[in-house]
Every structure is written in structure tokens, then in C-alpha cells.
Amino acid sequence: MASQPRNLLVAQSGGPTAVINNSLVGVIEEAKARGEIGTVIGAERGIEGVLREQLVDLSREAPQTLRALRQTPSAALGTSRHKLKEGDLERIVEVFRKHNIGYFCYIGGNDSMDTANRIGALAAGLSHDLRVMGIPKTVDNDLVETDHCPGYGSAARFVAATLRDAGLDTEAGAASTPVKIIEIMGRHAGWLTAASALAREGRADAAPHLIYVPERPVTVDAILADIERVVRRLGMAVVAVSEGIHDAAGHFLAASSAAVDAFGHQQLGGVSAYLADQVTRGIGLKARFEKPDTMQRASTCLISAVDAQEAYEVGAAAVRAMLAGQTAQMVTIVREPGVAYQAHTGLVPLAQVANRERRLPEAYMAGPEEGVTDAFLDYARPLIGPVLPEHGRLARYPLGK
């Protein structure tokens, strides 16, 4: 080919995760390894960087920087929640032409896949050859057509480790403060809250003792009754609750309290605080709450090694697919049948993914005490990486009185 090789543009979008930089590095390293691609260009803050032509040359980044980014949470290019407006697509095409972009990779969740899909559809009508790939990323694990989403495994590891630690802490002081409410991310889907069950592995009556996900409508009264029953039996209750739990009419639980409005519940920031207060007022038990919020998606020390590697691979696979002539697809993760966990990447048309949401299926949900089924545990366990460290427990040999 006598013509100049086409450049690749990559951007990160939506909420950061602990491993989204792995996908970026996967794109950069795979693109640099192939002669067919010119410069690897990064857009700052997602599609906004394209619209504003705030672009950086990623081909020049040092290898040690890329290596370090594989252990660095959050989005190194910055992210955006910009939804496409009128005129945006024309501006994007203009910038792409100017910078000789032949390949576009968008790393993100549902909204971002919609953006990628619209750019992909537009590209089909251009004279200029533009290939578009979506690279999945979300701690919510709610993209359809993929076994799971990069970012979920690390957030799930954080949640499982945090619930295990909280179980130990609550048990030690249960005589004075028997209830602990922990608020987990997930407005519409309970995948992350469900992962709290991985804290229990192998131990009866271990935390969490109650799990509430948005897929199962619930009332404050029902939760208080559950907590009272569990405390009566175990002397304590550690409760994992999705930020988005709601009643059968769709009203968020925290929104039933006027006090919560003052706490910016547009971010649903109040359900754990609200429930802790209700526990004390309603059933007279002292309760504390934890709201780790974005710590769930940004913890360096709880990155899942499997998740980090898969995030890298979906990035690299996107580049390979485009060079093989594919466009307007999202890379997926396909789990292979068999006992030992193995997965490979696949492709699905972006149009099948955009603006759809995958919730916890019935087969993965149980009542609030179990929370999840064995099928869910089998699904989620391999994604969080090596087993969590075992804790020591005293045998407590009783001494005669």
C-alpha cells in the first residue's frame, strides 16, 4: 500500500473501573505491534475530546508507563458522560477525517455503546473507510451479550473482601452494635451486591447475613423484620444492600424519608444511612453503615488479576477484529463450558447491545438470607481472582467455671 497508514483513535467513557486502563493498554500495544496502523491517538474525556479536538499521541507513551497503567485504577484519559447532540456526529466525522482516523475504539458501558453504535452506523455511509469497535467496561456488569464485563471482577473482589472484613469487625463488637449496613453500587442491577455472597465461601453463618438487590422489590418493614430475625439467631446482622433497592411501586426506599433529600439522593447516596437509622428507631438495635461509593471501582489493592487480564484482552481483540475487517461490533467475553474457568473473546453487533441492560436472572437470586444461588456463586467466583486470604479464628476451648 502506497497510501499513509490510517490512525487509530481510542477513548474511555462512563464511570471508571479498576481495570479500564488495561483495555486502553491492550489497544495501544496491539495497535503498535501491527504495521497496518499509523499513530494511536487518545481523546481526552471520551467523545468530548473528539468534539473539542483535545487529542494526545499515545504511540509515544513509554513502555514503563503502559506497564504501570495495568496496575492503575481509573481512566487515564479521563471520561465523559456526554450524550450525542445534534451536529455532534458531523463534528466527529470532521475531526476523524482531519486526523486520518481509520479505526475508532470506544471503551465504555451501555451509553457508550449507543454512541459507538451511532458512529458505526454513520461510518457505513462514508466514502472514508472507518471501522468502529466497542470495548465493554462496567462495574455494574449489565451489558447484554457478554458473559460478564471487565471491571466487574475487581469491584466484586472489593465487595467480597469488604463484606468479609465487616463480618469480623461486627462480630467482635456485636454485643454493643449488632447491625451493619453496607451500601453497594448498582442502581438497576444487583450483580455487584450479589457478589457480596462470595465473602462467605466455606463458612456457615458468615457475613453477609442479608442481601437486597434492585431486582427484588422490598419494603423497609420487611428488611427490619429480616434483620430482627437474623439478630435473634446470630446476635448480629451484616447487610449488603444495593443503592437502588425499591418497593413494588418502584419508589426507592431511601426516598421515603424527607431527610434524605438533603443528602443529594439524586446519587441515591442515602439508603444505608437511612436503613441504619430505621433499624435503631424501628427495632431498637444499634446500627452502623458503610458507604464505600467509588472506592468499589477504584481500589488498587483489590484488583482482580483475571479481570485485569481480560480487560487487556478485550482491548487487544478490538484492534485485531478491526484489522480483520470487522466494524460496528462490541467485543464480548465468552465463557467456555467445563469445570475450570476459561474464556475467549467474541464479537456482537453494537446494535444488539446499545441501550439494553442485563439484570440478575431469576436463576441467580434466592431469598434475602441466602441472597444468591449456587449457580450465581459458580458464575461469579472465577471472576474475582485468587481466593481471598483465609482468616484465623480461635477454637475458644471453654474453661470450666
Next chain:
Amino acid sequence: MASQPRNLLVAQSGGPTAVINNSLVGVIEEAKARGEIGTVIGAERGIEGVLREQLVDLSREAPQTLRALRQTPSAALGTSRHKLKEGDLERIVEVFRKHNIGYFCYIGGNDSMDTANRIGALAAGLSHDLRVMGIPKTVDNDLVETDHCPGYGSAARFVAATLRDAGLDTEAGAASTPVKIIEIMGRHAGWLTAASALAREGRADAAPHLIYVPERPVTVDAILADIERVVRRLGMAVVAVSEGIHDAAGHFLAASSAAVDAFGHQQLGGVSAYLADQVTRGIGLKARFEKPDTMQRASTCLISAVDAQEAYEVGAAAVRAMLAGQTAQMVTIVREPGVAYQAHTGLVPLAQVANRERRLPEAYMAGPEEGVTDAFLDYARPLIGPVLPEHGRLARYPLGK
């Protein structure tokens, strides 16, 4: 000696820490290694286990259990916040006599040192020889007469790592949500909040951008002005705030909002949520908050190796001191002069420690942007263990428009 060797009783008290079990194991292993001591007995839930005669034989615990406990946060024997009542001391003496207790170790904070001090004073008047030692433990780091307290280093490591991760996460999405408020434990003393400054090491303008401790009275208006100024300069503000910050009249900031009452502010659980709301209402910036609460004292993955080792050593030192004839003392940590961090254990009379509280000295505090002085950083840095993992950052070589 023809008489039966006297037994040792040990208990854990107050809020758990990530390394309080190391002190327990230090006591058990040192006591078992010495022929002079009979059985090592544990009281369940602090002094309550003595009063109720709920005792366990720790000498029989398997070596692998003790090894595992050295990596296990929270208090394996359970803890108590019981304050001594009339008749309690008599009952304690009775139980001690019955079980031939010649040595008593109480692992805890200020309140626990008061309990130990009262038992120690009583012991001086007994015919029966009873030696009493306090073993320091508190994430608040507010015991006097010791360089620092076991438990602080691990909690400080958690706070530093969390603020560093939060800085990355906030930066990526700062265009839409520029402000993040993180609530740190510490009702009266700001040691733990100050440790957030260790997140910055070596990087200009790194998070936290503002630090508020209880030692420096402050108003909501002043905080909002600080945040507005920092956001104007950096495009973001990550704020570390002690749960106990208050104004010059001593009123907790969160308590100024009626809405907070619904959030159980008897535990001071509301200042971060309250401030995040005030930021949005007062200066129109979108803000999120994190309230890690007891995660700060119970994180398995952020145990400081130095802290764990020192917690073990103060336990072992307590046993050695009693066998050398000491009583009514608390073990201290004494930092040695010199550039490289080194410390050894010391002793101080319990009467000098009980019911006193050590706050951040003036020499360690700076204005809200710096938060702390270099002297504080030099003090705290060695306590959190190995340096936090370095994160990768793109050089972001700009591309011409």
C-alpha cells in the same frame, strides 16, 4: 518453686483494629515460651468475660491458628465497652483468685487503660500477687506517653491508599463531578485524617486537596470557600474530613442540619453526606461522598507490616515485663533518634495514661490545603509500611489541531 505456676489472663477491649490480634498472639506465644506461666486464659468480650466468667483456654490453640490470626483484623476474643461499675472490682478479684490468675494483660485504648489502672491499683493491696499490664491499641492514635499506638499504622495505610485511589477516580470524571468528600474516623483527634496526606507523596496537586481535623475549628462557609478556590485552580477537590470536625463553639458541623438527625448522628455518621449536599446547594458543584467507617480499622489487604509486627511486640513485651516484676504499667513504643525508622518498647505507669487523650500538636498541623507539616509526614510515613504502589500516568503528548 513448689507452688503451681500462676495463670495469665488476657482480654481485648474497645474498637477492633486490623492488628489487635497480633498483640494477643504476642502475649500467648511469649507466655507459652516461658516456664513461669501456667495456662494462658482469654476472657471473651473484654472485662465482661471476666465478670461473667466466660473464659477460654488459649494455651490449647493450634500454632497455625495463631499464625493465621496475625493476618486477621478485628478482635478474635470479642471486645467490650463496659465501664467498671460498683462491685465489678470485687467480682474481678474473685474470678482471678478462682482461676489462679497472677498476670493480667488488657489490650485497649484510653478507657481500657483506665480499667487496667484501677485493677492494677487494687492489686497492690491484695495478699495474692497480681501483676497488671496495659497493651496499647487504637486507630485513633490518641494514647499519651507512646510514640504511636498499634492499629494506627494500618488504619493510616488504609486512609492513604483510599485517598490516592479517590484522587485518580475523581480526576477522571472531574468535568461532571469535581468534588469528593471522604469521612475519616476520629471524633476528637485528627491523627487518622492527617494520614490522608501520605496519599500525595512526591506528586504536586495530588489528593487530598483539603484536610480538616477536629483540632482546628472550622465552619461550613469556610469549607465551601476552600473547595470553590481549589476547584477553580485544579478543576477538582478531594477532601479528607474527620467525623468530629466542629466550629469554635464546639458544635459538630453535621449537627447544624436538622436532616442529619435522621441519620443517627450519635455516631457522627453524617458530616461527609452533609458537606456533599452543602457543596451542591451552596456553590453549585456536583459532589459525592464516601464513608468507609469501620473499613478503616478492618481491612485485611491494607494491614501495615510494621504495625502488625509492633502490635505483636507490645504483647510479648507486656509478658516479659510482668515476669521481670513490673505491674500497673502500659507498654509504649519508643522511637529511636536517627533517619531510618527504628523503635523499641518501653513502659509507663498506667496512672499516667488512663483517661488522657493526645491530640495533633501544633507542629504537625498546617492550613487546610496542606493540612499537615513535613514533620507530621516524617512521623507518620514509617508507620504505614512499604510505600504504596506507584500508579501510571500518561504523559499526554498533545497532538496539533
